[in-house]
Structure formats: C-alpha cells, structure tokens
Amino acid sequence: MGTGLREVPGSGAGRTITAAAARRRRSRLLAILALVMTLAILFPFLWIVLSSFRDPQNFLTLDLRDALPRSLDLSSYRLALGRTDLFNWVANSLLVAASTTVLSLLVSAPAAFALSRLEFRGKSAVQWFSMISYAVPSIIIVVPLFLILVKLGLNNSFAGLILVHATFTIPFSTWVLRDFYQSIPRDLEEAGYVDGAGLLQVLRHIVLPLSIPGLLAAGAYAFILSWNDFLFALVIMDEAAAYTAPVGVHAYFTGRFLGESTWAQLMAASSIVSLPSVLLFGFFQRYLVSGFLSSGVKG
Amino acid sequence: MRAAGLKHSVYVQIAGVVLTAPAILLLSLVVVLPFITAAWWSLSPEPGSGPTLAGYRWLLDPAFFDAFKHSLTIGVFSVLLELVIAIPAAILLNQAIPGRGFCRAALMLPWAVPTIAVAAAFLWLANTNYGLFNQLGLGLGLLNAPIAFLGSPALALPSVIVAHAWKGLPLVFVIILSALQSLPPELMEAARVDGAGRIAQFTHVILPHLKPSIALAAVLSGIYNFSLFDITFLLTGGGPAGETTTLPLLLYTQEFKALDTGRAAVVGVSIFAAGLMALAALAWSSFTRESRRT
Amino acid sequence: MAEVGLKGVTKTYSGDVLAVSDLTLQVEHGQFVVLLGPSGCGKSTTLRLIAGLEEPDRGEILIGGEVVNHLPPQKRDLAMVFQSYALYPHMSVAQNMAFGLKMRGVPTAESRDRVRAAARLLGLDDLLERYPSQLSGGQKQRVALGRAIVRKPAVFLLDEPLSNLDAQLRTETRVELLKLQRQLNGTFILVTHDQVEAMMLADLIAVMKDGTLQQTGTPEEIYAKPANLFVARFVGSPPMNLVPGDLVRDNGTCSFRGEFSLRLPHPNRRWRIREPNSPIVLGFRPEAARVSSNGDVRLQVELVENRGSQKFLYGSAKGGQRLSVAADPGSSVRSGETISITIAPENLLFFDAATGKRICPGTV
Numbered sequence: 040m041g042t043g044l045r046e047v048p049g050s051g052a053g054r055t056i057t058a059a060a061a062r063r064r065r066s067r068l069l070a071i072l073a074l075v076m077t078l079a080i081l082f083p084f085l086w087i088v089l090s091s092f093r094d095p096q097n098f099l100t101l102d103l104r105d106a107l108p109r110s111l112d113l114s115s116y117r118l119a120l121g122r123t124d125l126f127n128w129v130a131n132s133l134l135v136a137a138s139t140t141v142l143s144l145l146v147s148a149p150a151a152f153a154l155s156r157l158e159f160r161g162k163s164a165v166q167w168f169s170m171i172s173y174a175v176p177s178i179i180i181v182v183p184l185f186l187i188l189v190k191l192g193l194n195n196s197f198a199g200l201i202l203v204h205a206t207f208t209i210p211f212s213t214w215v216l217r218d219f220y221q222s223i224p225r226d227l228e229e230a231g232y233v234d235g236a237g238l239l240q241v242l243r244h245i246v247l248p249l250s251i252p253g254l255l256a257a258g259a260y261a262f263i264l265s266w267n268d269f270l271f272a273l274v275i276m277d278e279a280a281a282y283t284a285p286v287g288v289h290a291y292f293t294g295r296f297l298g299e300s301t302w303a304q305l306m307a308a309s310s311i312v313s314l315p316s317v318l319l320f321g322f323f324q325r326y327l328v329s330g331f332l333s334s335g336v337k338g
Numbered sequence: 339m340r341a342a343g344l345k346h347s348v349y350v351q352i353a354g355v356v357l358t359a360p361a362i363l364l365l366s367l368v369v370v371l372p373f374i375t376a377a378w379w380s381l382s383p384e385p386g387s388g389p390t391l392a393g394y395r396w397l398l399d400p401a402f403f404d405a406f407k408h409s410l411t412i413g414v415f416s417v418l419l420e421l422v423i424a425i426p427a428a429i430l431l432n433q434a435i436p437g438r439g440f441c442r443a444a445l446m447l448p449w450a451v452p453t454i455a456v457a458a459a460f461l462w463l464a465n466t467n468y469g470l471f472n473q474l475g476l477g478l479g480l481l482n483a484p485i486a487f488l489g490s491p492a493l494a495l496p497s498v499i500v501a502h503a504w505k506g507l508p509l510v511f512v513i514i515l516s517a518l519q520s521l522p523p524e525l526m527e528a529a530r531v532d533g534a535g536r537i538a539q540f541t542h543v544i545l546p547h548l549k550p551s552i553a554l555a556a557v558l559s560g561i562y563n564f565s566l567f568d569i570t571f572l573l574t575g576g577g578p579a580g581e582t583t584t585l586p587l588l589l590y591t592q593e594f595k596a597l598d599t600g601r602a603a604v605v606g607v608s609i610f611a612a613g614l615m616a617l618a619a620l621a622w623s624s625f626t627r628e629s630r631r632t
Numbered sequence: 633m634a635e636v637g638l639k640g641v642t643k644t645y646s647g648d649v650l651a652v653s654d655l656t657l658q659v660e661h662g663q664f665v666v667l668l669g670p671s672g673c674g675k676s677t678t679l680r681l682i683a684g685l686e687e688p689d690r691g692e693i694l695i696g697g698e699v700v701n702h703l704p705p706q707k708r709d710l711a712m713v714f715q716s717y718a719l720y721p722h723m724s725v726a727q728n729m730a731f732g733l734k735m736r737g738v739p740t741a742e743s744r745d746r747v748r749a750a751a752r753l754l755g756l757d758d759l760l761e762r763y764p765s766q767l768s769g770g771q772k773q774r775v776a777l778g779r780a781i782v783r784k785p786a787v788f789l790l791d792e793p794l795s796n797l798d799a800q801l802r803t804e805t806r807v808e809l810l811k812l813q814r815q816l817n818g819t820f821i822l823v824t825h826d827q828v829e830a831m832m833l834a835d836l837i838a839v840m841k842d843g844t845l846q847q848t849g850t851p852e853e854i855y856a857k858p859a860n861l862f863v864a865r866f867v868g869s870p871p872m873n874l875v876p877g878d879l880v881r882d883n884g885t886c887s888f889r890g891e892f893s894l895r896l897p898h899p900n901r902r903w904r905i906r907e908p909n910s911p912i913v914l915g916f917r918p919e920a921a922r923v924s925s926n927g928d929v930r931l932q933v934e935l936v937e938n939r940g941s942q943k944f945l946y947g948s949a950k951g952g953q954r955l956s957v958a959a960d961p962g963s964s965v966r967s968g969e970t971i972s973i974t975i976a977p978e979n980l981l982f983f984d985a986a987t988g989k990r991i992c993p994g995t996v
Binding site: 244248 | 705706710711716
Binding site for chain 1: 350351353354355357358360361362364365367368369370371372373375376379423427430431433434435436437438440441442443444445446447448449450451452453454455456458459460462463467468470504507512565566567568572586589590593599602606607609610613614617
C-alpha cells in the first residue's frame, strides 16, 4: 500500500489493533452464545443427572430453590441399586454389548476389507443388500424375527439377542470400516509384500495397526447401539433375571406409583444406564462423527 | 496365497465371497427373512388361504388413518423443530470460536443417550405436579394451574414431538455441519466483496448451498421418526385416548393385544412403503435438480 | 546373479486397457537401467510386473534366469522404493528398515547391525527412533532407500523415487543414488519421466510409449541416434529440430527440400533416394548447428535463453519453421536479429515421415 505518506505515523497500527480486538470480542461473544445454546440443548439430559443427586426424601418439592441439589447426595443411587435388580441388569447389558461389539467387528471388518480391496463379482450386490437391510425399520421385523429365534431355540437367550444386535450394526460398521481401509494407501500393503510379508503378515503388521481408529469407531458404535436397544431386548428376553438395563428399568418403574423416592431412583437408574454410552461417545466421538457423515445415523 | 496382483483371478473371487458371506448370512437371517415373512403375512390373513390383498382394505379404517396421521405429524414436525435448531447451531459452530469442538460433540450427545433415559428425562420434566416446566411456569406466574403435558389430548402429541426432535437432532446437525464445511470460503468472501450483508449472505449463498443437505436430513430424520417405536411407547404408550398412537404402536397393539398378526404385518409393510416413497421423492427431486442444472 | 529379463510381456488392465504390450528387455547383473517415458506409458506397470505386484497376461519374467511369473513378491529377492515412499506410519525409522529382515527371519541382533550400517551409509543415524510423520521429504526418501538396501536384495526397483523432492535435493540425491549403486554392485531398475535423470543415472535407457518399448540403448545412443521421432522429441532439451521435407537428387549431389533447402555435400557418402519425393523428416540437435557468417539457413532470432554455460537461440526460418541453435556463452546475438546458421552434415538424422522410424538414406 502506498498511502504511508499521508498517514499520521502509528495510526495504521492502531487501527489494526482495534480491529483485532473487535474480532476477539466478537468471537468471545459467539463462544458464550454457543455454550449457552449447547447447555440449553443438553438440558434434558443434564437435568436427570442433576436430579439424581438430590435428597430422595425431599425429591418432590414445589420450591424452585430445591430443584438444584445442595450437595452431592448419593442416596438415590443407593436406593436404585438396592431396591431393584439394576446391578444384575447392568451386568447383562455389559455382557450383551461387549459380545455384540466383538461379533460385529469379526463380521464387519473382513467384509469391509473385501469391499475396499478386492474386485469380485457380486460386490455391488453385497453393497446394495446391506444398504436395503439398513433401511428396514426395526418395528416391522421384530415379531417374525422372534418366531425365527424361537425355531432356532435362541429366544430368551443372550446368544439370540447378541446375534440380533450384532447384525443390526453390520451395515454401518462395514461402511465406516470400508471408508477407513480405503484411506490406507495401497502402497503400504504392496511395500509389505515386497518386504517379504505374506497376506496374513501384511494384515497383522500393517493393515491391523493402521485400522485401529476405524475399529474403535465401529466398535463404539456397536456397543452403544446394543447397550441402548430397547425394542429387541424387550421382545426377545422374557425373564426378569435376563433383562438388559433399559428393559429392566422400564419393567421396574412401569405401573408403579411414582412417589418421591421412586422418582429419585428413576433418575439415578437413568443416569447409570446412560453412563457407559455417554462415556464411550465422549472418548470416541471424533471417530464416530466421521462415520456418521459417511452413512447417516440410525439409533 | 496372494492378494496383490491377482485382481481377476479365482482367488480374489473366492476371497470376496468368503469374507462377505458372514455379513450377508446374518443380514439375511435377522433382517431380510423376517421382512419377507412379514410381507407374506400381510398377504395371507387366514392360514391356508392363498395370497390376497384383502388385508390391505384395513388401511381405510379410521384406526389406521389416525395412527398414520399421528406418525406423519411426528415425522414432519419433529424434523421442522430439528432444522430450526440445527441450522443456526451449525452455522454458529462453523465459525472459528473457542470451545467449538466441545460444543459440536455435545450437540451429538443425544444420539448416545439411551431411549429409556430420554423418556425418563421428559417424563420428569413434563410431570404435571412436580416437573420443572410446570414449576417454572407457576413460579414465574405464566401459568395459573399445572398442565398435564403428556396427559392432555391436545398437548401429548406436541410433547412427544419434542422428545423425538431432541433424540434426532444429532443426525440433522451433523449433515448440515458437514455441508457447511464443504462451502468454499472464497464463495463467502466473493459475496462479501460484492457487498452482501449477513442476511444476504445467508439467503443467497449459504441457504442455496445447504438445500440438498437439508432435504436429505429432513427425509432421513423424518422417516426415522415416522417409524420409531420406543420413544412414544415409553412416554405415553399411545395415550391419552389414543391421541399419540402411531403406526409402530398400532402394529404393537395389533400384534400383542389384538393378536392379529395379519393386521400387524399390514401396518409394518405400510410403514416401510411410506419410507420408501419419501426416499423416492427425495431421489426424484435431486434428479430433476441435477438435470435442470445441466 | 541377478539379471532380469522380460520376454514378450503383455499386461492389460480391467479387460481392455493395454498397459504393457509385448515387451522384451534384458537387464544384466549390476546394470543401472532406467525406464523412461511420459506418464501412462506403462513404465510403472513394467516395474510392478517385475516386483510381482501384477501378473502378466502373456510372456515370461525371469530373475536370475528363472521364470518367476507365478512367484508372489515376497518370494522374489528384490526391494522396491515407492514414489510415495510407502513408509509404515506406525513404525519408527528403525522398525521400518528392519521390517523386511524380520519378515525373512533374520535374527534380531544381525538385523540391528544391518539397520545401523545402512543408516550410517545414508546419514540416518540420528533419525532411527523418529516416526515417518516427523521426517522431511528428503529424509523420508532416504529411509525408503534404507529400507531397500538393508535387505541386500539382488534387484532394486525404484518407482519415480526422486519426483517428490525439490530441485536441488533431487540433483544431490541422483549423485548419492549413483554412488550407492556402484557401492552395492546391485541391479537397479528405475522408472522416471525425467530425461535428465535418465541420462545421468542410466547404463541403459529403455524408452517407452503407450505400453510399447521404443528403444533401448546407452544414454549416448538414445541421444545421438534416436530410433524414431518419439524418442527424438522426448529426449533432449531444447528438443531436436525436426523439419519435414523431401530428399532430392540434383546433378549428382543430393539436397533436402522442405521449409528451407539444404545441400548435403558430404563427399564420402553417396546420398541415395529411396523413392522419388518420399516424404521424410530431417532432424538435428541444436548443438549440431552453429552461427556462421555465411551459413545454410537464415534464422530470425526471437528468444535468447542463457543457461550460463551455454546459450540457446530460438527463432524461425524463412517458411516459418521454428528452430533452436546452440551458441557460445559469449555470443552477442540478440532477439530480433537475423543470423545465418551452418548445420554439420554428419550430425543430420532422417526419419520416415510415415512411420516415424529413423532411416539411413545412405544404406536404404
């Protein structure tokens, strides 16, 4: 800029500083706005967690000042775990979700590898098949599926539920992993072959270590989906002892008179049931979000 | 055993089939076979009789019509609510501001919250006597008497819609945010140089760019909320007086209360067909948009 | 011994894309061979065929005299440097270099010694614990080379190994590469599209185009006696002057008639015309012409390129024919001037205009 001669010395620099300050102020203002908005949207969930720390004896109060817990009171949790079978249900859910995760990855990872690396006949048919399966709403198939499980002797069994949960994760997990494998340069695998590794060694030493983020995303997705499922667990599991956490909580509180301590228990139980999914999401959200983008979310 | 270099060899064909077979088998057993079974049931109202479309006459029944209306209302209005929140939120969180990553992740959280907890949260917030909504309304003098949000025929459906919108927000948010991220910054800069103000930038640059993504998000989320069972089941069970009985709930009651598997299957196939039509409409509109451009 | 041979090798991709067509090439042990050609000419596919990353549709590939068509890459005693370097991102430099040894069951202690020795040779001693993402482009390139040489393979394959380096580093690395090859006494096959690189490194250059071999020869042969118009155009900077025209016999002497005419007064050779008025293309390198006061062709100079050690004059002859001519660095010719040039007749080349092949009018 050739305007230096006409300018009062220093005024240019001064203007830049105020502009930068204004920009900083604006971005700080927007950040506060974003934070307020985020908290407002998260509020229903935060409200359960806050309520779970209230004093269960004075849970139902018409005084707004009592709406926030005065201290971290864990009595609601003690009640929830003591009066219900929640421990047992959570253990069931852990078993089901962990097994679902393993089975889902065992099935999805090889399929995804084939779809990303091999040119075989029927490849597009496989992709179409899994896309169409993904589009079928759960409610339509739950009853015939139950009858099929009965024929296989898998109704009211964890194995049956795990099979169903794992299958529902396959289309999404396969897409996420296929995209991931495609982001690994083929040169690396070829370098491995030239270096003297066979297919299995290339998979073990090169492909597997590089696909860990993808496996974490697909695994977290499978775990959360299985953990959160309500409909299939409700229909497939008959016995109270074999309920998963969401179904157990539902069964315990349905039809019960909701008095003070029951509400408190419900809040504590809901917080406990949410904890694994929310934590897992917190850890792996970066990987999960990129997966959502490539295929859309289905809860 | 080789992978490299044998692209068209028998080995690759076999490997492709072997590696994808478990996935295909499981999907066939758990999704496709049950779906075909349901479709078959919808065509055979009585065991032993041949396939007939007679079962579908029930679609004209007021019970079906009401349930369809409720599902459609939930589908449409929950998506509108999601868009109204997600678009400004995505635009805000597409700016370079501190704490952006945290806020983005936090807005995705409802996806991970179990439905049972979502239901508990809204049951508690909307509780007639002790819920926060009523307490705030009474405390601030906005209400004269507490409102039974989930118990009144007029307010039950809107309350259910809010819960659906909350759970479905992440899908819409993430689609729109990614569309915004693909907006070339030069385009915005060019608009600014051309003298467009903030509102003009939004209506003339951002919104046209977002349109296909908004359509995609709306259709996907709409289908999802249209055919979702558990939120409504847990919040109202279809009540009061059937005011929130959606198609999935109608299927459930036909199956487990009325024990009419044929009717339940008819409802199921209708849910799937409605979703398919919405997808076809989306595909058609994006197809015509493409052809208009060329 | 590690000679490499290709006999009538043909490779097509996905049914109909012909990548390499009926390629026959013999590489002797310890030779540095460069496959040269524009992108898409099949040179990289040829390298991948030798590596075993692709399988030929027809023909034979021999390493050390043995047919290896069906041997997978891990069973062939060779190493490859990829254009992208293909360093394993989850392994340190040392682990990257040791991977091939580990896969071949070399004991850990020996492997460590060999990695150290290779690292010393390439100046990588201080980088052994780093990861690829912490390296500069030149360092990555050296690690890729190191990964190849620790294995002491019989054959080294290099796919455009220098194309991702900046100009100065590329020149330095060429010298290093040449030293390395002499030191290891290995068979090197390098793919490049850069003719300067090929001229500098190769014992033998194989020029390819559209999947077919155009010519093999020493750099001197390729430069002085290109087999066809494609090679003539592709090698050399500025490129060879090519002038279409005819050879005409005239009172016992022979002359070239085209955009300009040129008498071919070579006393010891009988210029013969194959067919009357058969069209040919006359070719000569810019260095084959010099500025003279009373030359054969008048040239209107349009641009003077000063390369420091030499100048090149670009201009057009009477009929509009563009020509380039080398001049001394001290030459005072400026653009806009008209000069006359003399072309040394012994450096003239002739090509058949129809087939593009080089012909020797004296013997045909």
